[in-house]
Structures are given as C-alpha cells and as structure tokens.
Amino acid sequence: MPPIARRALLAAPLLALPGRGQAQGQPPLVLSTIAMIGEPARRLGGAAIRAETLLGEGVDPHLYRPTRADLARLLRADLVLHHGLGLEGRLREAIERAAAAGRAALAVGESIPREMLIFPEGPNSPPDPHVWMDPALWGIAADAIAARIAALRPAASASVNDNLAAFRAEAAALDAYARRVLGSIPPERRVLVTAHDAFGYLGRRYGLEVQGIEGISTESEAGVQRIRDLVELLVARRIPAVFAETSVAERNVRALIEGAAARGHRVVLGGSLFSDAMGAPGTYEGTWIGMLDHNVTTIARALGGEAPRRGFQGRLSA
Amino acid sequence: MWEALAFRAGHNAAVVALGCIVFGLAAGAVGCFVLLRGRALIADAAAHATLPGIAAAFLLALPLGLDPRALPWLLAGGAVTALLGVVAAHALASSGRVKDDAAIAVALSAFFGLGAVLLSVVQALPVAGQAGLSGLLLGRAAGMTAADAATMAAVAGIALGLLLLLRRPLAALLFDPLQARLAGLPAGALDAALLGLMLLVVLAGLPAVGLVLVVALLIVPAAAARLLVVRLPAMVALSAAFGAGASHLGVALSASAPGLPTGATIVLVALAGFLLALLLSPRRGLIAAFRRQAALMAAARAAAR
Ligand SMILES: [Zn+2]
Numbered sequence: 001m002p003p004i005a006r007r008a009l010l011a012a013p014l015l016a017l018p019g020r021g022q023a024q025g026q027p028p029l030v031l032s033t034i035a036m037i038g039e040p041a042r043r044l045g046g047a048a049i050r051a052e053t054l055l056g057e058g059v060d061p062h063l064y065r066p067t068r069a070d071l072a073r074l075l076r077a078d079l080v081l082h083h084g085l086g087l088e089g090r091l092r093e094a095i096e097r098a099a100a101a102g103r104a105a106l107a108v109g110e111s112i113p114r115e116m117l118i119f120p121e122g123p124n125s126p127p128d129p130h131v132w133m134d135p136a137l138w139g140i141a142a143d144a145i146a147a148r149i150a151a152l153r154p155a156a157s158a159s160v161n162d163n164l165a166a167f168r169a170e171a172a173a174l175d176a177y178a179r180r181v182l183g184s185i186p187p188e189r190r191v192l193v194t195a196h197d198a199f200g201y202l203g204r205r206y207g208l209e210v211q212g213i214e215g216i217s218t219e220s221e222a223g224v225q226r227i228r229d230l231v232e233l234l235v236a237r238r239i240p241a242v243f244a245e246t247s248v249a250e251r252n253v254r255a256l257i258e259g260a261a262a263r264g265h266r267v268v269l270g271g272s273l274f275s276d277a278m279g280a281p282g283t284y285e286g287t288w289i290g291m292l293d294h295n296v297t298t299i300a301r302a303l304g305g306e307a308p309r310r311g312f313q314g315r316l317s318a
Numbered sequence: 319m320w321e322a323l324a325f326r327a328g329h330n331a332a333v334v335a336l337g338c339i340v341f342g343l344a345a346g347a348v349g350c351f352v353l354l355r356g357r358a359l360i361a362d363a364a365a366h367a368t369l370p371g372i373a374a375a376f377l378l379a380l381p382l383g384l385d386p387r388a389l390p391w392l393l394a395g396g397a398v399t400a401l402l403g404v405v406a407a408h409a410l411a412s413s414g415r416v417k418d419d420a421a422i423a424v425a426l427s428a429f430f431g432l433g434a435v436l437l438s439v440v441q442a443l444p445v446a447g448q449a450g451l452s453g454l455l456l457g458r459a460a461g462m463t464a465a466d467a468a469t470m471a472a473v474a475g476i477a478l479g480l481l482l483l484l485r486r487p488l489a490a491l492l493f494d495p496l497q498a499r500l501a502g503l504p505a506g507a508l509d510a511a512l513l514g515l516m517l518l519v520v521l522a523g524l525p526a527v528g529l530v531l532v533v534a535l536l537i538v539p540a541a542a543a544r545l546l547v548v549r550l551p552a553m554v555a556l557s558a559a560f561g562a563g564a565s566h567l568g569v570a571l572s573a574s575a576p577g578l579p580t581g582a583t584i585v586l587v588a589l590a591g592f593l594l595a596l597l598l599s600p601r602r603g604l605i606a607a608f609r610r611q612a613a614l615m616a617a618a619r620a621a622a623r
Binding site for chain 1 (some may be wrong): 322327328329330331333334387438441442443458459460461462463464466569572573574575576577578579580583
C-alpha cells in the first residue's frame with residue numbers, strides 16, 4: 001500500500017504557487033493537518049486568516065495516506081500547521097515536500113518542551129504524540145500557533161492576542177472541571193481502558209491509570225495475550241466500563257466486554273471517546289474544548305463519578 | 319502456553335483458537351487440491367482481489383443504512399470482486415495474448431490497486447470504523463468476538479463439507495482428467511467448484527490472518543504434506559491436521575507471550591512446520607538426500623577398493 005501512495009505523490013506536479021491567497025488580497029491560507037490544531041487556529045486567527053483542515057471528522061491520522069489533492073492543498077497554503085511528534089506517519093513526506101517548496105510550516109506538537117512529553121518506551125524512543133489531551137500542554141501549543149499567525153499578519157496581532165487570552169481562560173476552566181469530575185470517580189475505579197493508547201497525557205494530568213488495547217499508534221496489532229490481560233484487569237478491579245474511540249475499530253473493545261462477561265463480570269461500553277479525531281465541524285464536539293469536555297464527562301459518568309450530563313458549559317449534545 | 323493449548327486461557331483465547339482451527343482445517347484440506355491442480359497463484363490473486371470488494375461494500379453500506387463494519391457484509395463484497403478478479407485473469411489468459419502467470423499478475427495488481435484507491439476514499443470519510451478495514455489487510459484475530467469466530471467457522475465448515483462431497487470427482491480431475499471426462503465429469507464445472515471452495519477458504523481466513531497471509535495457510539500445509547506422503551487421502555488428512563495444528567499453536571503462542579500478533583504468528587508456525595518437513599521428508603527431504611549421497615559415496619569407495 002505505501003508504495004502506491006508514494007507513487008501518487010511522485011506523480012504530483014512540482015508546482016508551488018507562491019502565496020496565491022495573499023496576492024489576491026485575501027487573508028492568508030493556514031492549513032492544519034488535524035482538527036485539534038485547525039479549530040484552535042481558526043479561533044485564534046479569526047478573520048485575519050482562512051483556516052482549513054486536511055483530515056476530516058473520524059479520520060485516523062496515524063494511518064492516513066495523503067492523496068495528490070492533499071499535496072496540492074499543502075503546496076497552496078501560506079502556513080502549514082502540522083502536529084509532528086510522529087503522529088502523521090504517512091503525511092510527513094508530503095509536508096516535507098511543501099516545506100522544501102518554500103511553504104512555511106510549524107510542527108505544533110514539537111513546540112511543547114521535551115521534558116513535558118511522555119516517552120512510553122524510554123527516553124530514546126519516540127514520544128507519545130497525543131498531547132492535545134492535556135489542556136496545559138495544548139495551551140502551550142496554542143501560544144505557538146498564535147505567535148505564527150501574528151507573524152503572518154502583524155496588523156492583526158492585537159486581536160490574535162485577545163483571542164488567545166480568551167482561549168486560554170476557557171482551557172483553564174475546562175482543566176479545573178476535569179480535575180473535579182474525574183477526581184469524583186472512586187479511586188479503585190480510576191482505570192481507563194480504550195481501543196488504543198491515546199489517553200496517556202489525560203491520565204497523567206488527572207490521575208487515571210490508562211490501558212490501551214493497541215499501542216500508541218493504531219498501526220500496531222494487539223495479540224491475544226493483551227486481550228487476556230485486560231479482561232483479567234477488568235474482572236479483578238471490578239471496572240464497570242470500557243471505551244471505544246471514534247477513529248478506531250470497535251472490535252477489540254467488544255471482545256473485552258465479551259471476555260469479561262464470560263467471567264461473570266458485567267462491563268458496558270461507556271461510550272465513544274474522541275481520541276485522534278473530533279466531532280463534526282460546526283458542532284460543540286467539533287471544537288477542541290468540546291472534544292475534551294465530551295471525553296472527560298463521558299469517562300467520569302461511566303466509571304461512577306459525578307458529572308453534569310451536558311458538560312462544564314452545558315453545551316454537550318446527548 | 320499449555321493452558322492455552324488446552325483451551326483454558328479464558329474466553330477470548332478459546333474463541334480465537336476455535337475459529338482459527340476450523341479455518342486451518344479447511345485451508346489445509348482445500349489447499350491440497352489447489353496446489354495439485356496448479357492453482358496457487360490464482361488463489362493469491364483471488365485473495366488480493368477481495369480488497370476492492372471489501373472497500374466497496376463499506377462504501378455501499380452507508381447509503382443503504384447497513385452497518386458498514388458487519389463482517390458477513392464485507393466478506394460478501396470481497397467474494398464478488400475476488401470472483402471478478404479470477405474471471406478477468408482467466409479471460410485474459412484464454413485470449414492467448416499473454417501467458418497465464420502474466421495474466422494472473424495483471425489481474426492481481428489491477429484489483430489490488432483498485433482496492434487501494436477505494437481504501438483511500440474510505441479513509442477520508444467522516445465515519446467511524448474505517449480502521450476495521452485495514453484489519454482485514456493483515457488480519458486482526460486477537461479481537462475476535464464469538465460472533466466473528468462463528469461466521470469464520472461456518473464459512474470454513476461449508477467449504478470442508480463441500481470438499482467431502484466432491485472429493486472423488488475432484489481427485490479424478492487431478493490425476494486422470496481423461497478418465498474423468500470419459501466418466502462424464504465436466505472438467506470446467508469441477509474447476510469452477512474447486513475455485514469456489516478456494517474462495518470460501520480465503521474469505522473465512524480474512525478476519526484472522528488478512529488477505530496478504532491467507533494464501534500462506536492455503537498452500538504451506540499442503541506443500542508440507544506433499545513432502546511427507548504420496549497418496550491423496552493421506553495428504554489431505556495430514557495437510558488439514560497441519561493447518562489446524564499450526565492455527566492452534568499460533569494462537570496459543572500469541573496468548574502466552576506479549577506482543578505476538580495472532581495472524582502472523584500462525585503463518586510463522588506453519589512455515590516452521592514446512593521447513594521441518596523439508597528436512598525430514600523421506601523422498602525429497604534434505605536429510606534423505608544427504609543420506610543418499612553418503613550411501614553413494616560409500617558404495618563408490620567400496621567399488622574402488
Ligand atoms: Zn492515536
């Protein structure tokens with residue numbers, strides 16, 4: 001499969017259209033790879049930029065293979081905001097091509113200081129890329145995004161700074177809410193079992209033990225032993241719920257529920273969490289704040305904690 | 319390890335083991351006929367040609383309001399394009415313009431390429447669960463539910479039952495086509511039936527070992543059995559037992575050691591068994607060949623003395 005995608009890339013024209021948007025008097029085009037970057041960028045830039053996102057709702061960035069059209073969009077952008085930290089495994093080549101063609105690019109996730117990252121397999125291994133799960137870390141990323149947008153449109157830097165202040169205040173409120181509702185889960189049940197290892201930063205910040213069926217990337221396949229171990233954990237700690245993810249197959253999670261049921265312990269599907277992709281654009285769950293609100297509220301309620309059904313701003317659907 | 323082999327390593331391990339064992343049994347048995355009839359390449363092409371059908375079934379399920387992740391639905395889609403792929407290869411070969419193996423290779427790459435394109439459409443869709451599709455490429459046996467295993471075992475079981483019914487005419491087709499024709503057995507229909515059996519096995523194996531490795535379990539046990547025994551009934555029995563045993567051992571290993579993906583482990587166990595057969599085969603084995611060589615040299619020395 002990758003060779004086919006690569007051939008498609010090589011066949012794409014080497015044209016880089018320099019700053020087309022600006023030349024025509026339109027605001028500059030800021031193209032983000034994932035919505036967790038794109039939505040905050042749109043909010044921070046406001047009318048000073050045109051914000052677009054490459055990967056839509058429910059798309060898995062670990063596995064996504066860029067198309068020719070994607071490369072063309074990257075080559076048209078005035079600023080490319082990608083995540084880095086190894087998240088967009090197969091997009092990297094296309095982003096490097098865009099950067100080589102003179103497009104400005106920022107690896108947003110890599111603006112976070114290294115010592116704040118989690119290295120699950122030791123300090124020389126790749127970091128866990130899912131940093132948007134921690135509001136404090138993603139606030140640092142928002143600072144970096146705002147700085148680049150302000151540099152792109154110096155005339156708008158005052159409004160970008162105002163937007164950043166409002167964004168960070170809302171993130172701080174979300175952080176306090178998450179600490180409160182996740183802290184209300186009975187201590188022995190503070191275990192989050194999900195389809196893949198996307199919640200390490202959430203767990204670290206709020207004191208949850210996190211177990212993903214698959215590894216950090218959805219490219220790794222779980223063996224039977226992993227399923228057995230997790231069923232054992234669910235039964236031994238009487239954990240009431242496991243969670244699916246919107247961008248990852250649900251099959252493994254269903255196998256866990258079945259395995260626990262065979263041992264006489266009832267586990268329910270606690271809901272679908274947003275891990276690597278968020279809700280539909282234009283909805284509250286389609287914002288980074290709403291995505292985290294949804295996750296935190298769903299987890300707290302399914303594991304026996306106290307949380308309002310509609311989240312910390314009363315804006316969640318459901 | 320021992321508890322996994324005895325089906326006592328928990329519900330999930332037992333479900334995965336049972337599903338894979340029935341599949342291994344059918345793959346080993348059907349594989350003998352596929353191998354002896356010279357259809358191994360076609361089997362590979364058919365397996366790869368399931369990809370566009372699976373992706374298309376996923377895409378079609380959305381407007382039809384079906385669950386796009388339902389395994390029987392995806393497998394049905396895969397069956398359709400696998401059949402089309404084989405028919406295309408056959409048509410291309412019988413046109414006489416390209417050789418058989420080239421025709422098969424063209425069909426394989428065309429259908430697999432089409433599948434890759436469709437997958438890249440699927441991956442950009444705003445629906446959950448596309449990740450389940452890439453699981454069918456390399457298999458995702460560990461997360462098998464009882465319903466998945468039942469689907470897999472049912473398809474494999476049907477293939478096995480049909481093989482039992484057709485074993486005599488199929489054997490005639492393999493060893494004495496002329497005799498078969500004289501007895502009124504239509505070779506074309508029998509070849510089509512063998513193709514159908516092969517397709518059933520490929521489809522049964524997709525969820526466990528994926529479309530890249532499924533052919534290995536069709537061909538490797540048959541090739542190993544061929545090294546060890548001569549007569550067809552013995553070869554089929556041995557190959558089926560080998561396929562089932564490799565599946566069982568592979569699942570048990572994956573259930574007992576960390577980080578062993580189930581499908582790939584099964585295939586590696588089967589390959590290890592094949593190497594063993596290659597060493598030990600009484601007629602074509604490496605050890606037997608070495609012995610014969612040594613005996614020849616001893617005889618030559620004795621004659622020279
Ligand atoms: Zn992830």
